Amino acid sequence: MATLVFLEHHGDELQKGSLGVLTKAVALGGADAVIIGEGAKGLAAQAGAYGAAKVFACEDAEVAQPVPQPRVDVLAKVVSDGGYDTVLFANSVLAADIAAGLAARLDAGLNWDLVDVELQGGDLVGKRPALQDTVYADVGWTSTPRIALFRAGSFDAQESGGGEPEIVDVSPSYAAHSTSVKLVGQDAEESSGPSIEDAGVIVAGGRGLGAPENFTLAEELAKALGGAVGATRAVVDAGWYPYSAQIGQTGKTVSPKLYVALGISGAIQHKVGMQSSGTIVAINKDANAPIFEFSDFGVVGDVHEIVPKLTELVQQRRGS
Amino acid sequence: MKIAVCVKHVPEGTSRIDPGTKRLDRAGEGALNHFDANAVEEALRLKGDSDTEVVAVSLGPQKALDSLRKALAMGADRAVLVSDDAAAGSDLVATSRLLAAALAKEEPDLVLFGQQASDADGAVLWAAVAERLGRPVVSQAMELSVDGGTVHVKRQTEHGYDTIEAPLPAVVAVSDAINEPRYPSLKGIMGAKKKPQDVLSLADLGVDAGDAGEAGSRTTVLALGDPPARADSQKIEDDGNAAQAIVDFLAEKRLI
C-alpha cells in the first residue's frame, strides 16, 4: 500500500484530526504526507515526528488561501507522479471539498464519514456508520487510488519517534477554474463570556426552540442546573445565538457531565462535537429524530411545554 | 440568468438498507430531501421578479418526479430527471458524472446544491460535480448574492466565517441556515403539473452504461453490521409528566 495523507493546517498549526489520520496510516504500514499553503515547509518536521516518511510541500501563491480547488491540482499531481494508491483525509469543510474534487478528477472511489479502516487479507476496508449511525457498513474500493474521508475524532494523534522527513517541493499547473475563487475576508469571531468547553453542564438549543427569544428557555434551565448554554449551527448562522456557543464540527467539541439538547435533531456534524458527554438528555417533538439514537434519556415532546416546568422543578430541588 | 438546483428524492421516515442488494431500500414513500428545499428557496429568492429560469435537476428513480414536482410547486420553472435502470446504485464518482452530464446540457449560470442528502450525509457531491464541469465551487453558503458576473458568499468553517467571491458560471452549495423554505401554495401545486418535466436516459446524456450504476462506481458496500452496543437508554412520550421524569432520572444519576 502506498499511502498519502493530506495534512491540513491553520496558521502554523497542523490540525489534530489530520495528524490522527496520519497516526493510523503509519500503523497500517507507513505513509507520506502532503501539506499545502503558506508555511507548509516549516510544518514538515512536525509531520515527520508523527511518522510521515516524505512530505510534499506546496507554497505556491495559488494555494495561499484555504480554498479547495487549487489543492486538487496539487494532490492530483502528487498522487499520479508518486503512484499512491491510497489517499486519506480527516474531514473538514476544506478537506471534504478537496477529497470529492480529487475523486472526480482521478475517477477514484471516495468513501466518506469513515470512523475506522483496516486491512483484511491485504484489502483496505473502511467502517462507515450509516442511517444516523444505526447501521455499520464495511465499505471497500473497486479500483485505485482509494480515497477516504474520516469523521472528526476518529483517531488520536501520536508522535511516532520518526526522524526528519524528506521534503519535496511540488508545484503543479493549475486549472483555470481552480484559481478563480477568492477569499476576500475571514472573521474569527473570538468568543466572549464564559467558555463552554469547561462547563460541567451544557443546555444546548436548536431550531426547535422556534425563535431567538426562546433561547431564554435554555438560559433559565442552564442557570438552574449551574451550567452553560450551547447552540447548533442552524441557530448560530441564523443569528439566534453567538458562534462562540456553537457545538459541533465547525464549532466547539465539549464533553460535560450532562448535556441537555432542546429542539436539536442530532445531525452527525452536531454529534461529533458532543458525543463524549457523560449523560445526554434530549427533548424533541419528533420521535424519529436522530438525537434519540445517542441519548441516555429521550423525551418525545414539546420544549415549550416541558422546559419551563423542568426549570421550576430543578430550582425547587436545588433550592435556588 | 439560468439557475439549476440539484435535488434528491430520499426515503421518508425511518429508512433501511436492503440486506440483499446492500443498497438503501427505496421502495417506500419518498420526499424531497429537506436540505434541498433550502437550495430551491434560494434560487427562487435570487430569481425574484426577474426572468431568471430555475430548473430543478435530479438523478433517481421515476418516483423522484414527486420531489421535482414539489420543487415546481414551490416555484421552479422546469424539471429534469435523469432516470435509467442502469444508473441505480451509482456512487459519488458515477453520480457526479451523470449529474454533470445533465447540467452541461443545461448550461446554467449558477448551480445550487443543498447542504447534504439526508440519506447519504455525504455533503460532498457539489465538489465532484464542479470538478467535472470545470467550474469554481463554494460550499456551506449561509448568505448568497449575485451581482453582475460574480457570486458573493458568506460561510462558516472550523475557523469562523469566510467571505468568498467567485465568477459565474459557478457551483454553490447552501447551508440549511440560509433561509426558511416556503410551503407550496395550492395554486403552485396545481400549476406544477403543467410545467415541463423532462426525463432523460443515459443514452440521452450520451453516457455509457458502463460509466453508470455499479459498473461506473469505484466504491462498494461489503457487509452490514450493528453499531457498537450502547448502555441502557430510555425514551418516553410526554404525557404531561416528562419534566418530573427528567428530574427523577437526573437525581438517580446524581446529576442534580
Ligand SMILES: Cc1cc2nc3c(=O)[nH]c(=O)nc-3n(C[C@H](O)[C@H](O)[C@H](O)COP(=O)(O)OP(=O)(O)OC[C@H]3O[C@@H](n4cnc5c(N)ncnc54)[C@H](O)[C@@H]3O)c2cc1C
Ligand atoms: C460541513 C458541515 C459542518 C457543520 N457543522 C455543524 C456544527 O458545528 N454544529 C451543528 O450543530 N451543526 C453543524 N452542521 C449542520 C448540521 O448538519 C445540522 O443542519 C444542524 O445541526 C441542525 O440544527 P438543529 O438541530 O438546530 O436544527 P434542525 O435539524 O432543523 O432540528 C430541529 C429539531 O427541533 C425539533 N423541534 C421542532 N419544534 C420543536 C418543539 N416545539 N419541541 C421540541 N422539538 C422541536 C424538530 O423535530 C427537529 O428535530 C454542519 C453541517 C455541515 C454540512
Ligand SMILES: Nc1ncnc2c1ncn2[C@@H]1O[C@H](COP(=O)(O)O)[C@@H](O)[C@H]1O
Ligand atoms: N441523486 C441526486 N440528484 C440530484 N441531486 C443530488 C442527488 N444526490 C445528492 N444531490 C445534491 O447534492 C447535495 C449533497 O448530497 P450528498 O453529497 O450526497 O450529501 C444534496 O443536497 C443535493 O443538492
